[in-house]
Amino acid sequence: MGPVNRRTALKLMAASAAVSAGACGRQPEAIVPYVNMPERLVPGEPLAFATAVTLSGVAQPVIGQTFDGRPTKLEPNGDHPAASGSDAFTQAAILSLYDPDRSKAVRKGADTASWDGFAGEFLPRIEAHRAKRGEGLRILTGPSTSPTFFDQISTLLDRFPEARWHQWDPLGEENVLAGAELAFGRRLKPVYRFDRARCVVSLDADFLGAGPEQTLNAARFGAGRRVWGAKAEGFLRLHVIEPVLSLTGSNADHRLAARRGRVAELAQMIAARFGAENLPEGGIEEDARIFLERLVQELSAHRGQALVVAGAAQPPEVHALAHWLNETLGGLGETVEFLPADDEAPPAAGLRELVDDIDAGHVETLLISGTNPVYSAPGDFDLAELLGKVPFTVHHGLYRNETAARTTWHLPALHDLEAWSDARAGDGTVTLIQPLITPLFRGRSLFSVLGAFFGTLDADDREVLRAHWRRASGAGDFETWWRKSLRAGFVEGSAPQSVRPSAAAVPKPVAPAVEDEGYELVFRPDTKLWDGDFANNAWLQELPDPVTKLVWGNAALVSPSDALNLGIEDGNLLEISLGENRLMLPAMVAVGQAEGAIGLALGYGRPEAGVIGSAVGVDVNPLRRLDALWHATGAELRATSDRGRLIRTQEHSDMEGREIIRDLSFADFLHGTEEKDEEVPPSLYPDWDYPDAAWGMVIDQSVCIGCSACVTACQSENNIPVVGPEEVERGREMHWIRIDRYFRGEPDAAEVLFQPVPCMHCEKAPCEPVCPVEASVHDREGLNVQVYNRCIGTRFCQANCPYKVRRFNFYGYGDEQAYENLDDPLYQAAANPDVSVRSRGVMEKCTYCVQRISRAQQRADREGRELDEGEVRTACQNACPTQAIVFGDTNRKDSLVSKLKRARHEYDLLGELGTRPRTSYLARIRAVAASAGSEPGEGA
Amino acid sequence: MSGRPTTTPDQAADQTEARQGPLRGPAEYLPEPMSYEAITSEVMNPLLMTRVGRIWWISLLVSLALTVMMVVSILWLFANGIGVWGLNQSNIWGFAIANYVWWIGIGNAGTLISSMLLLTRQRWRASVNRFAEAMTLFAAAIAGLYPILHLGRPWFFYWLMPYPNTMGVWPQWRSPLVWDFFAIASYLIFSLLFWYTGLIPDLATARDRAAPGLRRALYGFMSFGWTGSASDWLRLESFYKTAAAMAVPLVFSVHSVVGLDFAAGLAPGWAETIFPPYFVIGAAYSGFAMVVTLAIPIRWAFNLQGLVTRSHLNVMGKMLLFLSLIMTISYATEWFMAWYAGSEAERDLVLFKFFGAYAPYYWLMLACNCVIPLALWLPVVRRTPKLILGVALAINLGMWLERILITTTTPSHGHLPSSWQIYTPTIWDWTLWFGTLGFFTLLFLIFVRLVPFISLHEVKQFDWQRRRG
Numbered sequence A: 001m002g003p004v005n006r007r008t009a010l011k012l013m014a015a016s017a018a019v020s021a022g023a024c025g026r027q028p029e030a031i032v033p034y035v036n037m038p039e040r041l042v043p044g045e046p047l048a049f050a051t052a053v054t055l056s057g058v059a060q061p062v063i064g065q066t067f068d069g070r071p072t073k074l075e076p077n078g079d080h081p082a083a084s085g086s087d088a089f090t091q092a093a094i095l096s097l098y099d100p101d102r103s104k105a106v107r108k109g110a111d112t113a114s115w116d117g118f119a120g121e122f123l124p125r126i127e128a129h130r131a132k133r134g135e136g137l138r139i140l141t142g143p144s145t146s147p148t149f150f151d152q153i154s155t156l157l158d159r160f161p162e163a164r165w166h167q168w169d170p171l172g173e174e175n176v177l178a179g180a181e182l183a184f185g186r187r188l189k190p191v192y193r194f195d196r197a198r199c200v201v202s203l204d205a206d207f208l209g210a211g212p213e214q215t216l217n218a219a220r221f222g223a224g225r226r227v228w229g230a231k232a233e234g235f236l237r238l239h240v241i242e243p244v245l246s247l248t249g250s251n252a253d254h255r256l257a258a259r260r261g262r263v264a265e266l267a268q269m270i271a272a273r274f275g276a277e278n279l280p281e282g283g284i285e286e287d288a289r290i291f292l293e294r295l296v297q298e299l300s301a302h303r304g305q306a307l308v309v310a311g312a313a314q315p316p317e318v319h320a321l322a323h324w325l326n327e328t329l330g331g332l333g334e335t336v337e338f339l340p341a342d343d344e345a346p347p348a349a350g351l352r353e354l355v356d357d358i359d360a361g362h363v364e365t366l367l368i369s370g371t372n373p374v375y376s377a378p379g380d381f382d383l384a385e386l387l388g389k390v391p392f393t394v395h396h397g398l399y400r401n402e403t404a405a406r407t408t409w410h411l412p413a414l415h416d417l418e419a420w421s422d423a424r425a426g427d428g429t430v431t432l433i434q435p436l437i438t439p440l441f442r443g444r445s446l447f448s449v450l451g452a453f454f455g456t457l458d459a460d461d462r463e464v465l466r467a468h469w470r471r472a473s474g475a476g477d478f479e480t481w482w483r484k485s486l487r488a489g490f491v492e493g494s495a496p497q498s499v500r501p502s503a504a505a506v507p508k509p510v511a512p513a514v515e516d517e518g519y520e521l522v523f524r525p526d527t528k529l530w531d532g533d534f535a536n537n538a539w540l541q542e543l544p545d546p547v548t549k550l551v552w553g554n555a556a557l558v559s560p561s562d563a564l565n566l567g568i569e570d571g572n573l574l575e576i577s578l579g580e581n582r583l584m585l586p587a588m589v590a591v592g593q594a595e596g597a598i599g600l601a602l603g604y605g606r607p608e609a610g611v612i613g614s615a616v617g618v619d620v621n622p623l624r625r626l627d628a629l630w631h632a633t634g635a636e637l638r639a640t641s642d643r644g645r646l647i648r649t650q651e652h653s654d655m656e657g658r659e660i661i662r663d664l665s666f667a668d669f670l671h672g673t674e675e676k677d678e679e680v681p682p683s684l685y686p687d688w689d690y691p692d693a694a695w696g697m698v699i700d701q702s703v704c705i706g707c708s709a710c711v712t713a714c715q716s717e718n719n720i721p722v723v724g725p726e727e728v729e730r731g732r733e734m735h736w737i738r739i740d741r742y743f744r745g746e747p748d749a750a751e752v753l754f755q756p757v758p759c760m761h762c763e764k765a766p767c768e769p770v771c772p773v774e775a776s777v778h779d780r781e782g783l784n785v786q787v788y789n790r791c792i793g794t795r796f797c798q799a800n801c802p803y804k805v806r807r808f809n810f811y812g813y814g815d816e817q818a819y820e821n822l823d824d825p826l827y828q829a830a831a832n833p834d835v836s837v838r839s840r841g842v843m844e845k846c847t848y849c850v851q852r853i854s855r856a857q858q859r860a861d862r863e864g865r866e867l868d869e870g871e872v873r874t875a876c877q878n879a880c881p882t883q884a885i886v887f888g889d890t891n892r893k894d895s896l897v898s899k900l901k902r903a904r905h906e907y908d909l910l911g912e913l914g915t916r917p918r919t920s921y922l923a924r925i926r927a928v929a930a931s932a933g934s935e936p937g938e939g940a
Numbered sequence B: 001m002s003g004r005p006t007t008t009p010d011q012a013a014d015q016t017e018a019r020q021g022p023l024r025g026p027a028e029y030l031p032e033p034m035s036y037e038a039i040t041s042e043v044m045n046p047l048l049m050t051r052v053g054r055i056w057w058i059s060l061l062v063s064l065a066l067t068v069m070m071v072v073s074i075l076w077l078f079a080n081g082i083g084v085w086g087l088n089q090s091n092i093w094g095f096a097i098a099n100y101v102w103w104i105g106i107g108n109a110g111t112l113i114s115s116m117l118l119l120t121r122q123r124w125r126a127s128v129n130r131f132a133e134a135m136t137l138f139a140a141a142i143a144g145l146y147p148i149l150h151l152g153r154p155w156f157f158y159w160l161m162p163y164p165n166t167m168g169v170w171p172q173w174r175s176p177l178v179w180d181f182f183a184i185a186s187y188l189i190f191s192l193l194f195w196y197t198g199l200i201p202d203l204a205t206a207r208d209r210a211a212p213g214l215r216r217a218l219y220g221f222m223s224f225g226w227t228g229s230a231s232d233w234l235r236l237e238s239f240y241k242t243a244a245a246m247a248v249p250l251v252f253s254v255h256s257v258v259g260l261d262f263a264a265g266l267a268p269g270w271a272e273t274i275f276p277p278y279f280v281i282g283a284a285y286s287g288f289a290m291v292v293t294l295a296i297p298i299r300w301a302f303n304l305q306g307l308v309t310r311s312h313l314n315v316m317g318k319m320l321l322f323l324s325l326i327m328t329i330s331y332a333t334e335w336f337m338a339w340y341a342g343s344e345a346e347r348d349l350v351l352f353k354f355f356g357a358y359a360p361y362y363w364l365m366l367a368c369n370c371v372i373p374l375a376l377w378l379p380v381v382r383r384t385p386k387l388i389l390g391v392a393l394a395i396n397l398g399m400w401l402e403r404i405l406i407t408t409t410t411p412s413h414g415h416l417p418s419s420w421q422i423y424t425p426t427i428w429d430w431t432l433w434f435g436t437l438g439f440f441t442l443l444f445l446i447f448v449r450l451v452p453f454i455s456l457h458e459v460k461q462f463d464w465q466r467r468r469g
Helices: A005-024 A088-097 A114-133 A145-157 A174-184 A212-224 A261-275 A286-301 A316-328 A351-359 A383-389 A446-454 A461-472 A476-487 A560-566 A667-673 A709-717 A725-729 A850-863 A875-879 A897-904 B009-020 B036-048 B052-082 B094-119 B124-129 B129-149 B153-162 B176-209 B214-222 B230-263 B274-301 B310-341 B344-355 B358-376 B381-384 B385-412 B428-448 B456-468
Strands: A047-054 A060-066 A069-074 A106-108 A111-113 A137-141 A164-167 A186-194 A199-203 A238-240 A253-256 A305-308 A336-340 A365-369 A394-395 A409-412 A421-424 A430-433 A521-524 A556-558 A574-577 A583-590 A596-603 A633-645 A663-665 A697-702 A738-744 A753-755 A776-778 A785-788 A886-889 A919-922 A923-924
Touching: A005 A776, A005 B310, A005 B381, A047 A069, A047 A430, A060 A088, A060 A430, A069 A088, A069 A709, A088 A709, A088 A886, A106 A114, A111 B385, A114 A365, A114 A394, A114 A409, A114 A446, A137 A351, A145 A164, A145 A421, A145 A446, A145 A461, A164 A351, A174 A186, A174 A316, A186 A212, A186 A305, A199 A261, A199 A286, A238 A261, A238 A286, A253 A286, A261 A286, A261 A316, A261 A521, A261 A633, A286 A305, A286 A709, A336 A446, A351 A383, A365 A446, A365 B310, A365 B385, A394 A446, A394 A667, A421 A461, A446 A461, A461 A476, A521 A574, A556 A560, A556 A574, A556 A897, A560 A583, A667 A923, A697 A709, A709 A738, A709 A875, A725 B176, A875 A886, A886 A897, B036 B176, B036 B428, B036 B456, B052 B428, B094 B124, B094 B129, B094 B176, B094 B230, B094 B274, B094 B385, B094 B428, B124 B129, B124 B310, B129 B153, B129 B176, B129 B274, B153 B176, B176 B214, B176 B310, B176 B456, B230 B274, B274 B385, B310 B344, B310 B385, B344 B385, B358 B381, B358 B385, B381 B385
Parallel strands: A137 A164, A137 A365, A199 A238, A199 A305, A238 A253, A365 A394, A394 A409, A521 A596, A556 A583, A663 A923, A697 A919
Antiparallel strands: A047 A060, A060 A069, A060 A421, A106 A111, A106 A409, A186 A336, A421 A430, A521 A633, A556 A596, A574 A583, A574 A633, A697 A886, A738 A753, A776 A785
């Protein structure tokens, strides 16, 4: 090369610039406008589609909100017959959809493979099985209610008669169905009508707790306790017998803590009082006797309006007994209805049969889908090892979880929001599931995978679904039927006719519980992780358990007297041994727990859940046994002085005699004449003037069951960051609405009180005058708003907030200092574009969902009309299954919120401070007034 | 520090007293008649001497190390956010605000001593006012750092200032923090001016005594061409007295406003009308204790027993005792009002103070602030440097605990029990706190080597007064 002249120099410069520009850094992204704009899509405007997500196979009907093709929020589908608010699982589904830990590729062993590669091995194998009529072929799925799936599996079993279908649900309701069979000779699924009941008895049934029917039950239960709306004539009274304080027990008027093994005995005593014969009578303590006396008296007083519910953890005999009681009390068809549970699905075998077959070497090919048995199977056998005995195993699921790690092949599945499918809701209504987004990864649905048995892995799910319904709908004009059903999200009138069973069999005595020296272990589904499926969902991990307020882990719940005997305190590590198995987990002294019972939440301690959920808490599945899934007796405990981690969001549970939650008996509410005497302290500042709307909220504490759906709904709607266990431990959780949980009375029989606390949006807001930069200001519609980009983070507002509802970003939780992988760009897709993500160092808080107010107002403006009453609904309000949260314009005298604000039992929290909150409360009404300090369980 | 006499001035004073009976009048504070030259040498020699003791160097290195720690803590804080501190959603202020209040309290006494004693013609102040004012300045400067450091977004601290801006927003005038911003700023500026004007004649003396070179030039520049003419003195005197008169309300305002930071809200334990005066007294109390804490080592290190006498310690001891009693009454008033006002939350908070999670600290605080200072009733305690230093250190600790407890008790035990949380400081809270202590010491060590740490011209005036009897 010759001497460098000007031209060469310039060329070199250009070349090096081009090299450096091209070598590293981000590939330039082309932003191109749509060539063909999708129909109805307006950039920045959300679209809504009816679909559903499933929990244990049961549909939770939702309206999915999507922005530019990206689902961001799920709202309950109000038109659906089973629609009734939402639950935390449904609200958190959005986050799971975008979980970067989801399985992204087909795997063979540890290697990445392809669907074609899988088809190349699997299809010939199926052909070989077909030649043997399906011998050696096994399919194991999780719980399902999908008619199309049932259809497909029936066809499959017809073609492969020797093949077998197994189902495994670690939280299955086998006892419920078996109980109905015992009573009525037929497997029936009871549906409870709490709305028609006046006296409800729960025999260890946590019907208000987390579960697929939670929202439906809660809505009906709430209707039985709501005193506004239709004129209330009576009031639901709830008696609960249970070992560990559940959400249902928390809402009880009268509660008896009893070991799980003793519930049957107590149930028989009740039945005996109603004339059942041949039942053994046992000895009974005084407090239990009083409890039963009162219960029996009330049941008799409410014939036709009485309801006895037995829990899934109770043996079939107790269910049969409950059915008999319901019949005796005239509740059949009134307070309890039955859905057929045996006519759609082909009979499925259980896990036990599968294990036996594997052991016997009968299984050659095993397809596992929608369940994670390696983690969730009980401790009687080592499924991981057993899977090694099967020559060809396939796992199909959302995650490469514990089971996937031990199968020959792993296939990524589709999230409900990516899939075409169907499922039945809690009331039996067929609910259609349509995708809100194209599959994010290379997943395929179970329909496609099962397609392999019919020769192809490339089946079009939509066509599979349509093909089934073309046959099953019986509609003359299928296309119209399809469009209508898809648009509505459900098939109208598809709930099966409720069955009126013949008379219930007279209960047979239950084998008496073996009286054991040791402790009783009570296994419970977790209110947040369910059976562990949600372990990698950070919203759910950080959602406080409604009763224990635990986050990011589980604990051994120990009754106060046992704790005293064992000499342990909260956080002491406890060694639990049951036969060969032993494990250590932190103890927590639990209020209202039966002596001798240890409460253990399932779903924790997963080794391969993902970045968020792995190794959080302790796995208690090894202590379970397949023949006794729900409790074990004879456990031994050893207290240690070592400390485990116990992270709770509320450390103090006593109201300290302060008037925080007001109480009222139903009788006082009906006949009370006392006028409201709210003495509002004077203020030097002039009153605000609201020419247009003035937003306000009323929270009805009579019906709030504490389920916490609102907390997750708010998190999803308002882009509330997760802070992680370390930060929660330091007391820095970010939820804008929290549910305060107080106990009243003696620790072993305390009454539980819930109080949802969002921002009060005070008229004389203490936060407003103290902010030096006017970041906390009052808007012209009554909202107390926080201007994030003006906030400099003095935190004076929170220092002066008597409700402590403001939340400070101590770190950049929302972006650069996010917990673990929560700053992954994929997760960012879950964010609501209408709400800014807050940066480090700013204060944030509940906004009354101001973005929804604005959107509604803009829409009304465009349409040239006034806002309708009830047109703006906050996220928490929408999610609430019991309508405990009412929001609206207090300037309108006809609005529901105005009416409730005028109610006699409406009051302001800490009203004596003169803050004049716009969020106010309705006193907590119970059938019997529990005045502060009185012995719980007395009265009546 | 060369040529330490065999008998210390304390011993000499004892002998004099033994001969002549207790000293009275100005002689109490200047026991030995000293020539102007002697006074100048006493103060100027340590200043202009090239060699300094090993202790000074060790102290300097230690405080420098602590200052580096402070800088690291601040950088770490800026890099990571205030999450590095032990704050939680209920205890949102913690150490930062508590230490701010403590420092501003320390910063209170210097100006108070100077101006109040000047106005009340307490001439003995001449021996202590200079370094008390320096202490004020340094403490107030450090205190001024905290409110900025504690911000979530400290780079926007200037939004507290009213300046024309494109946002069209002014500060929120109702916020005590804005009052605070002005109170600290004016107090800091004023303290600096007050201190500096008092310093000018002495800087001129330093200029005149310094060897030619950089040092002389520097002192020359700093003394603003002071000639010592009668007109210079006249101007100085009139300005100084006027400034003193203006300083007193400022001293009161700055700490009243700090009190209002808490009292203007409605949190139990904070929303008390007693807070502004209570904070002023607390500030004076901790400030005086800090003056004593500093005076004794200085007097020892620079052999100034002749200028800072035990009689000085004695009057300051009386002052501490007096303030201690007022503090005790203030505490008692708080308890009484909590009961008398009848608010459940207030009463509960008082019980929480005595028996709750922070109870050991509260009891220790009461011991340090109310019980230990009672020893000052005894003249021997007031006049024995070691004993009064012990009491002063106890008060420093007690007042620091008080600030910490005020800032953490109320948020830990507010209106809704569901939000009760305990505050636990992290390592970064401590490093910043000790770092600022080191920085304060560093500034002070440099100060005693750089400017006359005792007001020469005022001591001379006092000496002249003494001669006249």
